Amino acid sequence: MTLGSQLAWDDTVLPFQLDRSDIRGRVARLDGVLEQVLRQHDYPPVIEALVAEAALLTALIGQSIKLRWKLSLQVRGKGPARLIATDYYGPSEDGQPARIRAYASYDTERLDLDAEPFSQIGEGYLAVLIDQGEGNVPYSGITPIAGRSLSDCAQTYFAQSEQLPTRFAVTYGKSQMAGGVAHWRAGGVMLQHMPKASPFVASEGGTGEGGLLNHTDILAGDEAENWTRANALLDTVEELELIGPSVQPTELLVRLFHEEDPRVYDAQPVRFGCTCSEDKVRNSLSIYSAKDIRHMTTDEGIVTADCQFCGAHYELDPLTVGFEAVKKPDAE
Template sequence: MSLGTKIAWDDTVLPFQLDVSDMRGRVARLDGVLDGILKQHDYPEKVEALVAEMALLTALIGQTVSLRWKLSLQVQSKGPVRMIATDYYAPQQEGEPARIRAYASFDRDRLTDGAPFDQVGEGYFAIMIDQGEGTQPYQGITPLAGGSISACAEAYFAQSEQLPTRFSLSFGKSTEPGVGEHWRAGG
């Protein structure tokens, strides 16, 4: 893959529609944006994985909303990872990129050897949409369930929006010859 082709796909969300199947969706890839978010913090790898999953979901969902200002996703839990919060800021002008930020709060001493989602205990998954000054913010909440943050997002869409939604995500550290280890995500 040429450098130009690689750059064209980095940090991208592409919509698609399959008319015959009555299906639409998004394909996303986060590279530099995700790596930049995670490099700002000193998270253990399991917490990084949860933040990566949440940031990818935020990009996929944020791009689908006709948004004037901000979409936020949030996980609140009683587990070792107490909170994960992400924000998607809509582009200011046509053709400009959206912005994403993410943060996690956790108790390092309570982290276990289990899978990343095992670090999240009982709690809730929330989606908040704020269209800016003069509007009433929207908030939808569902319990944490299903074994992943993407399963929680699917449950939210099934319960709150009555919209069949599926996420297929992949995220982790990538290594390439001549390039240091870095985070990537796609869905």
């Protein structure tokens, strides 16, 4: 395999379907995107790992949203890792790349640099939000932090909020090609049972952690057997197969699921992208009075704002912001 064919699958999400099992899925590889996300900040490795997993899950989940929609994943905890936030922006039109951005907020003094990353979240919740654009009410779903990883939390979210059995197999970390420089890379596979016409609704608690639902509470009969078989096949995947780049996603699917009649669709390219702008900063400040704006004004006589996702820095004339602005932004 040539280097070019290896790189062709980097920063892509490949959707597929297992026709025999009535299961859909996606294979994702993040390379340059993840490196750009993490390059914006100087996170300690324990936080970088959480951001890497969250970004990968966001790419796997977000591929299903429609054009111009936005999917956000937020993890909030009472531990040192207070917030992990990611955004996935659907392509503006067919053939265009999707965009991902992410950032984290954490308590440096409480953070255990030698601990397992997931343990630094503590009690909290995972939320999935979908913005369908102007004129539509955003959708949101929340599930408690459970299991041993963010992937476990996402699986619980789909079982609990969507009644969709879902499985993630992911890996991430610093990778280095021969003669190259170490950089972050991530890869994973997502399996999801196709939705039913009449979703299951539990009348009592599930059999998962804390009474939450899992696939055994939703599927029965042939569906349960098919799901178990597909998951057993996914259990054989190796980390190097997930993260690549020597194994192409199409080859991986054939190796894992050749007996399940895998069918692949067009791959979705993914890029790093932030939507911050001066206009959006001004809009966010439009709810404040002149008195509030004065409190925000620095000794140098400007109002500043920094984007937590990409690090962009904005400096504004205080007389041009707030609902009592006395000058237009372009006024001298």
